[in-house]
Amino acid sequence: MMRPCPALLVVCSLLLPGLSASGAEGRDNEPPNAPAPEEGAGEVGIGEEAEVKDEPAFKRHVFFFTLASAASVNPEGFAVINTIGYRLNLFDSDSPLLGDTYASVALAPYATPAFARGGIEVKVKPLAVLELMARVDQVGYFGNFGNVQSFKTPTAEAGDDDRDAGEARGDNASRSGTMFTLQALAQAKVGPIAVRHFFKVISTDLDLPAGDTAYYDPSLDMLVPDGGLVINTDSDLLFVSEQGLTLGLRHTFISPQFDKADFLPGESTQDPNGPVHRLGPLIAYKFNTDKGTRFDEPTAFALVHWYLAHRYRAGQDSSALIPYVALGFAFSGHLF
Numbered sequence: 496m497m498r499p500c501p502a503l504l505v506v507c508s509l510l511l512p513g514l515s516a517s518g519a520e521g522r523d524n525e526p527p528n529a530p531a532p533e534e535g536a537g538e539v540g541i542g543e544e545a546e547v548k549d550e551p552a553f554k555r556h557v558f559f560f561t562l563a564s565a566a567s568v569n570p571e572g573f574a575v576i577n578t579i580g581y582r583l584n585l586f587d588s589d590s591p592l593l594g595d596t597y598a599s600v601a602l603a604p605y606a607t608p609a610f611a612r613g614g615i616e617v618k619v620k621p622l623a624v625l626e627l628m629a630r631v632d633q634v635g636y637f638g639n640f641g642n643v644q645s646f647k648t649p650t651a652e653a654g655d656d657d658r659d660a661g662e663a664r665g666d667n668a669s670r671s672g673t674m675f676t677l678q679a680l681a682q683a684k685v686g687p688i689a690v691r692h693f694f695k696v697i698s699t700d701l702d703l704p705a706g707d708t709a710y711y712d713p714s715l716d717m718l719v720p721d722g723g724l725v726i727n728t729d730s731d732l733l734f735v736s737e738q739g740l741t742l743g744l745r746h747t748f749i750s751p752q753f754d755k756a757d758f759l760p761g762e763s764t765q766d767p768n769g770p771v772h773r774l775g776p777l778i779a780y781k782f783n784t785d786k787g788t789r790f791d792e793p794t795a796f797a798l799v800h801w802y803l804a805h806r807y808r809a810g811q812d813s814s815a816l817i818p819y820v821a822l823g824f825a826f827s828g829h830l831f
Contacts, residue, residue, distance in 0.1 A: 581599060634671060789829065799819075801818045
């Protein structure tokens, strides 16, 4: 059965602002939400004359967009995300810390075969090594592919077979609600080696039936608290080549934060759903760069993650040898 999946979480993190060494973000140099650039990003391209006159002019105001799609297996799914917004570049500076800084506001619709969401995203990047993001979305599930299924306790069984049985009984239903996301990104780059750490807090409040405290979230592939918090981190160690190739290793951590009140009276409050740990390689290839245009930095990417810990996918319902695999393509550009 096709299910929506965490594939676009991979896209979002791979396409966050890069680790520019030159600090020339405002010079039509590194579009918003781009992969970590090659060494020397912000300078002239390979084979060009390194002349000052060839440097693009600084742009204070930029209207931008990104478009990405991805598919995955274990779990299976497909998703598309589009971002369109305005960015204010903060400093016209060659400083590695100040050049790649901005504030932005954008609309960011996100769609899968089972649900769609859309809202407003605000980012502030006061330093090249730090980015802060806040986002609010309205979420709507279509009531297909076995979603949404909700439960009166986090200890309820919600594996693939359990949800298939629930769908056969008619336990799934269309739902809507509001999703809040806060994220911090810390990053650094020395030569071709880069490190990044994403810390994200998510809270989604759906119109579940009275008494239900948990539901299966297909984006996170786990039971999560309705109206509660989920903590998600991604840690990357990357090698970034001058030819557009990025190779790396990523660790993903996801932990739902259930309260005692989310459990049934008298049952254990030990949460069986988390934390989830995944680890594996990632690869991305940027085909070319055409700065300041409407089709810039087309990038293909792939990620293979093995489940180190998961309620169902680390040897319980399926073999831990079967990885989570995501493949996708993305590009970005300037509208004007």
